[in-house]
Amino acid sequence: MQFIHYSRVLICVVLSSFLLSCSPPPTEDERLLKIIDATSVHLMLGAKVLLVNPNDDAKVKQVQKSLAELAERNRASETGEISLSQALELTQLIYAIKQFGEAELALGKSSDLMLFEQLAQQENAALGTLSKEQDHALFLIVLNLMKLNPTTPFPITDEQLLYESWMADKAQFDDKVLDSMLRASQVSAYAVNELCDLAAEQVDWFTHANLGNVDLKPLIAEVSQLSVALARMQAHVPAVAGQMIALVMLPRIFEIMPHALRFKAHLDTAQCFTERGQSQQARVQKEAALEVLAALGVVDAELALFRAKLAYESGDLDSAAKHLKTAATSERLDARTQQDLGQLANNIHSPEQGLVNEYLNKLNLAAVLAQIIHRRLSDEGVYQNLIQSPEYQRFKVMWQSAVSKVGM
Known part of the structure; x- marks a missing residue:
């Protein structure tokens, strides 16, 4: 009888653990309420x-x-x-x-x-x-x-x-x-x-x-x-x-803020999709972010490097090479960088990993927006006056x- 009693207890414990482990995960609304309690x-x-x-x-x-x-x-x-x-x-x-x-x-x-x-x-x-x-x-x-x-x-x-x-x-x-x-x-x-x-x-x-x-x-x-x-x-x-x-x-x-907020929304959503393993949806959002940068006045030669990164990540190497060659025409780049981009474009099917790391893997789209905002503040001549006051x-x-x- 004692054996049966302990068996029932054990079964109850196992079933309880199973039911707890199989309980549905919290909904996003439930997660939201927990997050904002900060x-x-x-x-x-x-x-x-x-x-x-x-x-x-x-x-x-x-x-x-x-x-x-x-x-x-x-x-x-x-x-x-x-x-x-x-x-x-x-x-x-x-x-x-x-x-x-x-x-x-x-x-x-x-x-x-x-x-x-x-x-x-x-x-x-x-x-x-x-x-x-x-x-x-x-x-x-x-x-x-x-x-x-x-x-x-x-x-x-x-x-x-x-x-x-x-x-x-x-x-x-x-x-x-x-x-x-x-x-x-x-x-x-x-x-x-x-x-x-x-x-x-x-x-x-x-x-x-x-x-x-x-x-x-x-x-x-x-x-x-x-x-x-x-x-x-x-x-x-x-x-x-x-x-x-x-x-x-x-x-x-x-x-610039209407476009800046839209740019950030596309990037943040892209990151969310990336973390969920939805790479195609993430790429759509990154491409949309690039279009917003164009609306902010970033010239095509500067955007081309980011387009090359997206193409390279998706395996479209020919498009990546095309964008790299466009990027190399940017007047903001020094001769060495232009040469590196040209070399990377010409050897895109068997690239030097060091160049890939330098010009594609390290690119940060968010940094572009920060640079635009910082430049406009500096142009006004009041930025330094404030932070030094x-x-x-x-x-x-x-x-x-x-x-x-x-x-x-």
């Missing part, structure tokens, strides 16, 4: 609550007051370094902000927190009645502009972008360029968080939608509605925010001290 999202939402205090909460008011006083004392110091007592005070404030954010995240999509709309209402300046989804969509676009801008002194995390994408849901704007920026931002957010199916839901439309020539006038008019909210935001954050916002909205930068450096010190306390 410290960076808590702090972002807490900061929103701090800015608008939608419920006129006394605790929020106290944190606002304490944070303003701490920032003022820090501005009065010569070095900008945070003392031990200030670090302890900052830690307490950061945790309070994090708790505000955790409570807001727990509300899920029932949250009514609207940053731009509520800030504008407090200033008696309506934005034209944004829906909750549109409010999150605009904030998502602003976050992406900041993420692509190298002057932003703090990281914009993938989890933050995913949360805003999720909350923006199926928001739409009348302006097709703004709408395209939103779709691109959402596709990227899903793709970089390995939610490939959610990214794929929009990527077909995104791949075939022709953005065409970007008319910035209606777009800038739409986004300029944010100025009231951004101005109020500056009242609660260090003075450097004004300079940062001016750079993010810089016309020479802003005019005392306010900017002071803000970086405070931010780095803050995030070290909460483990971001």
Whole structure:
């Protein structure tokens, strides 16, 4: 009898283990909810609550007051370094902000927190009645502009972008360029968080939608509605925010952002497909990314090297050789590089591995976009002025001290 009892126990254990191991994997929606439950999202939402205090909460008011006083004392110091007592005070404030954010995240999509709309209402300046989804969509676009801008002194995390994408849901704007920026931002957010199916839901439309020539006038008019909210935001954050916002909205930068976000969306989706072993779908997205670079003004001779890489990876060696020869005509290349590319093209069916590694394997499409943005900032003559300013450096010190306390 005892043997039978133990046998039944053993069978139960084995069956339980089998059932657990065979339980269905979490859906992408379930994975999304787990991903956004992150410290960076808590702090972002807490900061929103701090800015608008939608419920006129006394605790929020106290944190606002304490944070303003701490920032003022820090501005009065010569070095900008945070003392031990200030670090302890900052830690307490950061945790309070994090708790505000955790409570807001727990509300899920029932949250009514609207940053731009509520800030504008407090200033008696309506934005034209944004829906909750549109409010999150605009904030998502602003976050992406900041993420692509190298002057932003703090990281914009993938989890933050995913949360805003999720909350923006199926928001739409009348302006097709703004709408395209939103779709691109959402596709990227899903793709970089390995939610490939959610990214794929929009990527077909995104791949075939022709953005065409970007008319910035209606777009800038739409986004300029944010100025009231951004101005109020500056009242609660260090003075450097004004300079940062001016750079993010810089016309020479802003005019390339619709295409830049689309380019990033194609690359991020390509990476997502690559990691799933869907090489053909990945190549389609990379080719689409190259077309966007062409729209950004990158000449064909410079794009040809990337086209050669795609052709080589797919086994189309004759096309790879053709693109390599086109790339060799680029005026930006020195004579040695032009010679190497010509040699690689002529021997593409039995290439020297060193040349393959140097000119094909190491190519990074994302770096091209970074170079374009950096060049435009430098052309404006304000890039170095910002990153070398005392306010900017002071803000970086405070931010780095803050995030070290909460483990971001």
